[in-house]
Amino acid sequence: xxxxxxxxxxxxxxxxxxxxxxxxxxxxxxxxxxxxxxxxxxxxxxxxxxxxxxxxxxxxxxxxxxxxxxxxxxxxxxxxxxxxxxxxxxxxxxxxxxxxxxxxxxxxxxxxxxxxxxxxxxxxxxxxxxxxxxxxxxxxxxxxxxxxxxxxxxxxxxxxxxxxxxxxxxxxxxxxxxxxxxxxxxxxxxxxxxxxxxxxxxxxxxxxxxxxxxxxxxxxxxxxxxxxxxxxxxxxxxxxxxxxxxxxxxxxxxxxxxxxxxxxxxxxxxxxxxxxxxxxxxxxxxxxxxxxxxxxxxxxxxxxxxxxxxxx
Amino acid sequence: xxxxxxxxxxxxxxxxxxxxxxxxxxxxxxxxxxxxxxxxxxxxxxxxxxxxxxxxxxxxxxxxxxxxxxxxxxxxxxxxxxxxxxxxxxxxxxxxxxxxxxxxxxxxxxxxxxxxxxxxxxxxxxxxxxxxxxxxxxxxxxxxxxxxxxxxxxxxxxxxxxxxxxxxxxxxxxxxxxxxxxxxxxxxxxxxxxxxxxxxxxxxxxxxxxxxxxxxxxxxxxxxxxxxxxxxxxxxxxxxxxxxxxxxxxxxxxxxxxxxxxxxxxxxxxxxxxxxxxxxxxxxxxxxxxxxxxxxxxxxxxxxxxxxxxxxxxxxxxxxxxxxxxxxxxxxxxxxxxxxxxxxxxxxxxxxxxxxxxxxxxxxxxxxxxxxxxxxxxxxxxxxxxxxxxxxxxxxxxxxxxxxxxxxxxxxxxxxxxxxxxxxxxxxxxxxxxxxxxxxxxxxxx
Ligand code: B12
Ligand code: SF4
Numbered sequence: 211x212x213x214x215x216x217x218x219x220x221x222x223x224x225x226x227x228x229x230x231x232x233x234x235x236x237x238x239x240x241x242x243x244x245x246x247x248x249x250x251x252x253x254x255x256x257x258x259x260x261x262x263x264x265x266x267x268x269x270x271x272x273x274x275x276x277x278x279x280x281x282x283x284x285x286x287x288x289x290x291x292x293x294x295x296x297x298x299x300x301x302x303x304x305x306x307x308x309x310x311x312x313x314x315x316x317x318x319x320x321x322x323x324x325x326x327x328x329x330x331x332x333x334x335x336x337x338x339x340x341x342x343x344x345x346x347x348x349x350x351x352x353x354x355x356x357x358x359x360x361x362x363x364x365x366x367x368x369x370x371x372x373x374x375x376x377x378x379x380x381x382x383x384x385x386x387x388x389x390x391x392x393x394x395x396x397x398x399x400x401x402x403x404x405x406x407x408x409x410x411x412x413x414x415x416x417x418x419x420x421x422x423x424x425x426x427x428x429x430x431x432x433x434x435x436x437x438x439x440x441x442x443x444x445x446x447x448x449x450x451x452x453x454x455x456x457x458x459x460x461x462x463x464x465x466x467x468x469x470x471x472x473x474x475x476x477x478x479x480x481x482x483x484x485x486x487x488x489x490x491x492x493x494x495x496x497x498x499x500x501x502x503x504x505x506x507x508x509x510x511x512x513x514x515x516x517x518x519x520x521x522x
Numbered sequence: 523x524x525x526x527x528x529x530x531x532x533x534x535x536x537x538x539x540x541x542x543x544x545x546x547x548x549x550x551x552x553x554x555x556x557x558x559x560x561x562x563x564x565x566x567x568x569x570x571x572x573x574x575x576x577x578x579x580x581x582x583x584x585x586x587x588x589x590x591x592x593x594x595x596x597x598x599x600x601x602x603x604x605x606x607x608x609x610x611x612x613x614x615x616x617x618x619x620x621x622x623x624x625x626x627x628x629x630x631x632x633x634x635x636x637x638x639x640x641x642x643x644x645x646x647x648x649x650x651x652x653x654x655x656x657x658x659x660x661x662x663x664x665x666x667x668x669x670x671x672x673x674x675x676x677x678x679x680x681x682x683x684x685x686x687x688x689x690x691x692x693x694x695x696x697x698x699x700x701x702x703x704x705x706x707x708x709x710x711x712x713x714x715x716x717x718x719x720x721x722x723x724x725x726x727x728x729x730x731x732x733x734x735x736x737x738x739x740x741x742x743x744x745x746x747x748x749x750x751x752x753x754x755x756x757x758x759x760x761x762x763x764x765x766x767x768x769x770x771x772x773x774x775x776x777x778x779x780x781x782x783x784x785x786x787x788x789x790x791x792x793x794x795x796x797x798x799x800x801x802x803x804x805x806x807x808x809x810x811x812x813x814x815x816x817x818x819x820x821x822x823x824x825x826x827x828x829x830x831x832x833x834x835x836x837x838x839x840x841x842x843x844x845x846x847x848x849x850x851x852x853x854x855x856x857x858x859x860x861x862x863x864x865x866x867x868x869x870x871x872x873x874x875x876x877x878x879x880x881x882x883x884x885x886x887x888x889x890x891x892x893x894x895x896x897x898x899x900x901x902x903x904x905x906x907x908x909x910x911x912x913x914x915x916x917x918x919x920x921x922x923x924x925x926x927x928x929x930x931x932x933x934x935x936x937x938x939x940x941x942x943x944x945x946x947x948x949x950x951x952x953x954x955x956x957x958x959x960x961x962x963x964x965x966x967x968x
Contacts (some may be wrong), residue, residue, distance in 0.1 A: 213738040213782065216773040245765050424643075424829035425868065426895075428836055431808075432606040439604070465872075465958055466825065476641050478821025486826040489797065490804050494830060497765075497808045513797035517805075520761035520798075 218249050222445035225412040227452050230334030231361050235300050237501040238452035244497055245521045255518055256496050258503045258511050259300035259336055260292040261458045264323045265307035271468040273484035274506045285323055286330045293331045302336035302504045303327055308349045309340035317352035324356040336363040347371040351378035358382040369400055376407050389417035392429050394436050401448040416451040422460040423491040431498045438499035455495035458506035461488045485509045527555040533571035541565055582775045583784050586726050586751045588704045589680025595651050597786035597812040601776055609837040614811045615651035617682055618819050621658040622668040635819050637676045644867045648828035650819050657685035666693040673698045682706055688715035699723040717747035726751035738782035752785045764789055768810040786812030807831050841893030842867035848919050852883030856924035859884045864891040864899050876957040880964035889913045896931045907940035929953045
């Protein structure tokens with residue numbers, strides 16, 4: 211019995227998304243499951259963006275907060291630090307201060323922050339709201355306008371608020387993240403609603419909702435695998451958008467990134483554990499199909515980039 | 523090769539006698555073709571048909587076990603490529619590599635690290651599963667003595683004995699044969715002698731051939747030499763080689779029922795950079811490795827890898843869950859606080875752990891929400907005020923306690939009013955959102 215290489219050839223492929231104007235970054239575009247180069251062409255490396263905020267990261271645990279001490283009191287310094295010192299290929303600015311439970315800053319404040327950050331860096335910018343559906347519907351249009359023609363990614367449009375956000379991304383020439391609640395059908399549905407408004411399906415990024423290692427990772431992992439398979443095998447144009455894993459905000463809520471070794475000696479070094487938690491969460495989603503990741507800890511990013519080198 | 527239902531049907535007695543529990547022979551044949559039952563269920567099938575069908579209906583990846591007793595490691599038997607199709611069965615095993623050239627104290631501390639690696643997570647006991655002893659010295663006597671020393675120090679830990687020298691293999695395997703180690707590795711140049719050692723001592727054989735063509739031919743050769751329990755090494759060492767070879771092997775075995783590659787896979791991923799090694803191990807967990815050989819077992823690394831393995835190998839259809847009941851923490855008195863949560867294992871064990879941390883004795887009412895977390899079950903209408911009220915009434919807890927106060931998770935604070943309406947005489951107190959706020963919260967009340 212001789213071995214015949216069981217290759218697959220797919221009818222569909224993932225759309226390639228290109229962001230930024232001065233420096234450009236690309237992701238997606240492949241026609242096979244992650245890293246299986248015998249089945250199709252590997253177009254791009256997965257892209258990792260560094261996450262920053264418009265307000266100091268008081269809610270981040272010490273393990274990752276202290277890495278940005280001295281720069282994180284101001285988003286412009288923080289963004290420059292990521293670009294110049296850490297070699298960030300893209301930066302994700304989360305406008306958390308606009309959340310009604312935070313500083314409740316105005317859409318105009320947010321727009322100014324976006325302008326300042328854009329003026330300070332040349333790598334592509336991802337602009338994220340505070341995840342308050344109502345407030346995002348006001349903040350993100352202002353932010354999108356402030357970044358007009360800079361080819362950013364705006365996010366996240368959800369079922370509850372997508373209309374104004376989609377319109378703003380379209381009017382100002384941006385890409386867009388569509389986020390739904392961990393369900394392949396909801397994800398498909400939202401992408402249909404958004405494209406029905408005239409938004410180009412090839413300018414969308416799908417966030418099927420992230421989760422952390424040990425806390426729901428299995429669900430996100432399988433939803434991603436199923437979306438990627440639907441894109442390739444069924445040539446389903448509502449599933450062919452690149453996938454986002456917004457890992458930092460889920461990972462750094464877990465106890466594993468916060469509990470000191472003194473309290474839990476069996477868990478080992480807190481410092482290393484936190485980095486490993488973020489890095490493994492991101493790697494699992496990348497293997498499941500995510501082409502785009504938003505992360506926090508430079509050591510986690512660095513290790514993941516090395517891993518990607520070995521996978522390419 | 524896999525047989526179709528009709529092909530199988532032709533070999534059955536065709537009497538439709540129903541003894542197999544199926545209405546017709548054809549129905550039984552269809553189940554057999556999908557590997558959902560065993561041929562043994564039909565008492566009347568001929569011996570010759572049984573042999574053909576037994577082979578065809580065997581799992582596409584051969585089950586192989588190593589180690590003895592409670593800590594024996596089961597591998598193989600997987601039937602799918604994606605966990606959403608069917609639960610992955612036998613979790614990848616982690617094996618720590620120990621060189622026979624290391625000093626006694628290095629060896630001791632590594633064995634100790636494996637022996638004490640066990641951690642409880644979500645009700646499961648997880649550990650570094652095995653030790654691989656590497657014959658780096660190329661000295662047969664040295665190898666044998668190190669293997670013996672490790673087996674004496676940690677008699678329960680399953681072993682993989684790694685050498686290409688048949689003499690070293692014979693000596694070492696003989697010394698610990700009752701522990702059912704894996705002998706790794708047979709290759710083109712030592713195949714007969716190594717197969718002989720494995721056969722004599724009835725242990726599984728690790729086989730190495732570079733590339734999948736050569737590997738497929740080589741497992742056939744070893745099988746011809748009388749050894750059928752194998753683990754395979756295709757020579758893949760980089761991340762790219764591992765994901766590609768492992769995927770092709772799993773595809774060939776499960777989709778094409780290609781028997782020569784239908785054995786568990788061993789991957790060697792040791793790296794000087796332990797973060798990178800951790801990522802390679804994650805690749806092994808997600809992409810079809812049965813044994814992952816690592817060079818270090820830091821506690822933080824173990825915890826992260828155990829969590830990932832647990833996530834990937836959990837049943838995607840049925841969340842892990844615990845029994846609905848009132849659990850007693852410590853020795854609660856009638857005055858002790860009563861808390862409520864859902865029966866999703868993860869939720870239960872986190873809340874249990876934190877409540878125990880508080881050292882305050884209490885009762886934890888765990889409600890059946892079909893294994894959904896607090897917010898998910900609330901959103902799904904399974905953790906509602908009326909269901910909670912009903913559960914509390916039916917549980918009989920009112921006979922055990924002297925107070926009427928229920929502490930609910932902070933995330934469902936908005937339920938407090940309606941629970942009070944449905945449970946007359948009760949007071950609902952909103953607890954912290956995250957369970958890690960419980961120690962402070964409970965202590966402050968005590
Ligand atoms: C994994 C997941 C799922 C899984 C199910 C997992 C499971 N077994 O429960 C799946 C994919 C099936 C799912 C489905 C849905 N989900 Co869901 N899901 C999640 C996710 C990502 C993680 C949930 C989890 O495992 N948490 C971990 C456990 C341990 O948390 P927990 O039970 O809340 O326990 C913590 C605290 O509550 C506290 N605690 C617990 N008990 C107690 C008790 C006391 C006394 C105290 C003081 C504290 C306390 O301690 C724990 C740790 O701190 C969350 C988002 C997120 N990141 O939280 C969404 C989330 C819970 N889901 C959500 C929704 C809406 C749904 C769906 C309705 C929608 C859909 N996608 O179809 C369905 C409903 C299910 C159905 N119809 O069958 C929403 C809920 C929104 C809301 N606020 O109502 C969330 C928050 C996502 C979001 N939109 O932001 N989901
Ligand atoms: S027991 Fe055997 S002979 Fe009887 S119905 Fe089932 S398959 Fe047919």
